[in-house]
Amino acid sequence: MSTHQQRHPQTLTAFARDTLQGLSGIPKKLSSKxxxxxxxxxxxxxxxxxxEYYLTDCELEIFENRKEAILQAIGRRHFQLLELGAGDGMKTKVLLRHFLERGVNFQYQPIDISRNVLLELEESxxxxxxxxxxxxxQGDYFKVLHELRGNKAQPKVVLFLGANIGNYTLEEALAFLRSIATELNPGDLLLIGFDLKKDPETILSAYNDPAGITAAFNLNLLHRMNRELGANFDLQGFKHWETYNPLTGEAKSYIVSLKGQYVFIRALNRSFxxxxxxxxxxxxxxxxxxPELEHLAEQAGFAVRxxxxxxxxxxxDSLWMVK
Incomplete structure (x- = not known):
């Protein structure tokens, strides 16, 4: 419990608000975003x-080796190409370059919440x-898709790559995909990346590398809270821990407290x-x-192509069509 007067949630930044909610729960939780x-x-x-981190190379390999097959499966020479969370566009550029070389008439529309990400991508x-x-x-995925929905003259192909769907629980993934289907028109397409179940050792190594880069990445969240929220996390008092359940397919990352300790967060005026x-x-x-991803597609209102x-x-990378 805090010995301080808590700040009113409406005056907090989104980061502070999410931190308050996450650290007040049982179990404690922080958002990977x-x-x-x-x-x-x-x-x-x-x-x-x-x-050890196979995901990027695998998807890049798919695009380099199957780019023509992907274009043939899309089956159109004229469309809007939308990407949810484009990032640096490294993998997408393989498809973009090929589509241009093949004379496809399309406009690329990357969607991201971050204006800086979009500006850097545009420049490159x-x-x-x-x-x-x-x-x-720029903006929320569904808000942008909703605004574009009225344009039925051009079919849409939506990209959601990099196994980002794996960051959602099954229930969240289904709700997310249903929302996408709702904002698209029948016949529109979604190309979506999934990391597949495989040797548990391979999966664990990707999230628990011997060099400790993933551990530094996760613990950097505490650094950020110290810097932006005025927290006083002692990083020596916490460690990164990774688990993988081959039954559910869930790889989960945790930050574990090595001792009993209080942490004060100035932005919240509260100790945890x-x-x-x-x-x-x-x-x-x-x-x-x-079978799991095909069932997910069916439940969300898509047909797997x-x-x-x-x-x-x-x-x-699986190509789905809105039913």
């Missing part, structure tokens, strides 16, 4: 270059793909107590089997 400050972005770039696309038509859209060995739930990365795999069957 706050991993990505400047230092977090740098650490995640390092993670993507680790030999102008330099690397000067012939590409780009129209960036952490028991020795108490865990903070910070990230879910769910892995799917093909085609799967595209890497050579090891570690990853799949």
């Amino acid at each position: 706050y991993f990505y400050d400047e230092q977090g972005d740098k650490l995640f770039q390092q993670i993507m270059r680790m030999p 696309l102008r330099s690397e793909l000067p012939d590409l038509q780009v129209k960036s859209l 107590y952490f028991d020795a060995w108490e865990a903070i739930d910070v990230e879910l990365s769910r892995k799917y089997s093909i 085609q799967h595209f795999f890497d050579k090891n069957n570690y990853f799949v």
Whole structure:
């Protein structure tokens, strides 16, 4: 319990508000979306270059080897190409370049909540793909999709890549995908990435690398809270811990308190107590089997058109059509 007068939630930033809600719960929880400050972005770039982190290479391999098959499966020469959470666009550029070379008439519309991300992406696309038509859209995914829904003249192809769907629980994933289907028109397409169930050792190594980069990435969240929220987390008093359940396909990341300790967060004017060995739930990365993802598609209002795999069957980009 706090010995301080708590700040009113309406006066807090979203980060502070989410922290208050997460650390007040049982079990304690923090959102992985706050991993990505400047230092977090740098650490995640390092993670993507680790030999153990197979996800990026697998999806890149799929796009490089199956780009023509993906275009044929889309089956259209004229469409809007929307991407939810475009990031740096490294993998997407493989498809964009191929579509341009094949004379496809399309406009690329990356959607992201971060204006900075979109500006950096636009700059790199102008330099690397000067012939590409780009129209960036800043805002909430569903709000932007809703605004575009009235345009039925051009069919839409939506990209949701990088196994981002795995950061949602099954119930959240279903709600998310149903919302996408609702904001699209029948016949519109979704190309979505899934990390597949595989050797548990392979999965654990991707999130618990021996170099400790993933641990630094997760613990950087406490650094960020110290800097932005005026917290006094002692990082030596916490450790990163990863688990994988091969039955559910859930890889889960935790930050574990090594001792009984209080942490004061100035932005909340409140102290929180952490028991020795108490865990903070910070990230879910769910892995799917093909029957599971096909069932998810069906429940969400999509028909599966085609799967595209890497050579090891570690990853799949699956093309779905709105029913």
